[in-house]
Amino acid sequence: MFDVPLFLRHKFAQVWALASEKLTSLEIACVSSVMVTELLSPSLGHHRSPNHVRPPILPGIQKLCLSVDYITDTMVSTISNVLMSLTHLDLRDAPLIEPTSAYDLTNSGLQQINQHGKLKHLSLVRSQEFLITYFRRVNDLGMLLMADKCANMESICLGGFCRVTDTGFKTILHSCSSLYKLRVSYGTHLTDLVFHDISATALSLTHVSLRWCNLLTNHAIKNLVSNTRLKILDLRDCKHLGDGALRSISTLLELKILLLDGSDISDFGLSYLRGVINSLVSLSVRGCKRLTDKCISALFEGSSKLELQQLDLSNLPNLSDNGVLTLAKCRVPISELRMRQCPLIGDASVMALASMQVDEDRWHGCRLRLLDLYNCGGITQLSFWWLKKPYFPRLRWLGVTGSVSRDTVDALARNRPFLHVAWHAEELGSNQWDNSHGLYMHDYDEVDELEQLLEEGDYMDEEMMDVDNDAELL
Secondary structure: OOOHHHOOHHHHHHHHOOOOOOOOEEEEEEEOHHHHHHHHOOOOOOOOOOOOOOOOOOOOOOEEEEEEOOOOHHHHHHHHHHOOOOOEEEEEEOOOOOOOHHHOOOHHHHHOOOOOOOOOEEEEEEOOOOOOOOOOOOOHHHHHHHHOOOOOOOEEEEEOOOOOOHHHHHHHHHHOOOOOEEEEEOOOOOOHHHHOOHHHOOOOOOEEEEEOOOOOOHHHHHHHOOOOOOOEEEOOOOOOOOHHHHHHHOOOOOOOEEEOOOOOOOHHHHHHHHHOOOOOOEEEOOOOOOOEOHHHHHHHOOOOOOOOOEEEOOOOOEOEHHHHHHHHHOOOOOOEEEOOOOOEOEHHHHHHHHOOOOEOOOEOOOOOOEEEOOOOOEOOHHHHHHOOOOOOOOOOEEEOOOOOOHHHHHHHHHHOOOOEEEOOOOOOOOOOOOOHHHHOOOOOOOOOHHHHHHHHOOOOOHHHHHHHHHHHHO
C-alpha cells in the first residue's frame, strides 16, 4: 500500500520492474492512464537507448483492477497486448473534465480488447462522481467489434455508454453464450427490446444489474425472468418499473438479492414477493415513495424460515413506528437494517428493535449488527438509552442524525467501545475483516429485557442521565 502520485512517472515503472513474476492479481486506485501505459510499455524511456527492450513487467497477471483518470484507447490497447495471461479486467475512471478525443475510449479501443482470447470478465465503467459524463465516442459499432472477440466472456459490466442502443447491447447478449453476469448502468438508450427474444438465446444469467436504465418497463422484466436461475437482480433507479415487474420476479425461486430502489411499486405489489421472500438474503426498497407501513405485513406476515439478513427501508416518507413494530413481531432475522431519511421513524422503533427476539432456541434479543437511523425525524435522547448495553448486543455500526449532541454520542461510544457511530450522513458498511465481534459476545437471560425494565421501572443510566440534565440546563 503506497501513494502512487508520489512516484515520478519513470520511477513508477522501475519499481514495478522488481515485482515477482508470480504475481497474478493487482489492484491500483488513483493512478493516471499515462502511468499505466508507460508501466506496461516495452521501452524503458529516457535513460536507455531507443533500441533497448526490457523484459515484460507483470507477465503472470491474470486479474487487473484499475481506477484511473481516463480510460483511453492507448491504455486499453497496451493492457490487451502486453498482459497475455489476463482473464479479468476491471477499469473505472472518474473524469474531472470532459475527455478530449486523445484521452478517451472509442470504438477503436474496444476492438483491441481480448487480443489473446483468455478474457472471461470485463468491466468498463465511467463514474459520475465528479462530472456527469459518458463514453460519448463509443456506439453500437464498438460493441459489434468487441463482441467478435468476446464470445467466451462470462461476466460483462458496462457503465456510461450513452450512445449504445438496443442493437449494441443485443449484440453482446447474442454473441456471449457463456455469459452469466450482466451489469449495465446509465444505459440511456437501453429499452425493453433488448430482452424481447432473450429466451431464444443459450444464456443462463444468474447475476443481472440494470441501474439508471430509465427506459425499461415491466415488460423487460417479464422477458428477463425466463432466466429462472437468477440469484442477483439489481434494478435500482429504474423508475418506470412497477407492480407488474414484481409479479414476474415472484417466479424466481432461487433469488437471493433484490434491489428495487426508486421504483414505482406499491404495498400490494410487494405481496407478490411472498413466493420468493423465504429465499431472499438482501432486499432494498429505498426511495420507493408509494410504500407505507402496510408493506411490512405484505412481505413478512405469515412467512417462516426467513433467511433475510439485509433490509433497506430508507427514504420512505410514509413508513412509521407502526411498520417497525410489525417487523419486530414477525421476527425477521435481519443483521443490517437501514432506515435513513424516514421522517416518521422515532424512539418507539428503537425500543421495538431492542426487544425483538428472533430465535427462541438459540438467540434471545436483537441480531442487528448495523442500524442506520440517519435523519429519522423522531429520534430523541430516549433512543440512546435503548442503544446502550445490554440491548443490541451484536451492534457494530450505528448511523444517527448530525443534530444529536456530541456528548450523547461520546457517552454511547464509551459504553460500547466496539461500536462505530456515524453522524455525518456517511453510508454504513461492515468491514469483512472485522472479527472483533467474537470478543464481545455475551449470553443474556431469556427474559425479554424491555418487559423486565418496564416492570421494574427503576432503570436509569447515570452517564446518559448526566448528559440529558446538562442539555436541559443549557
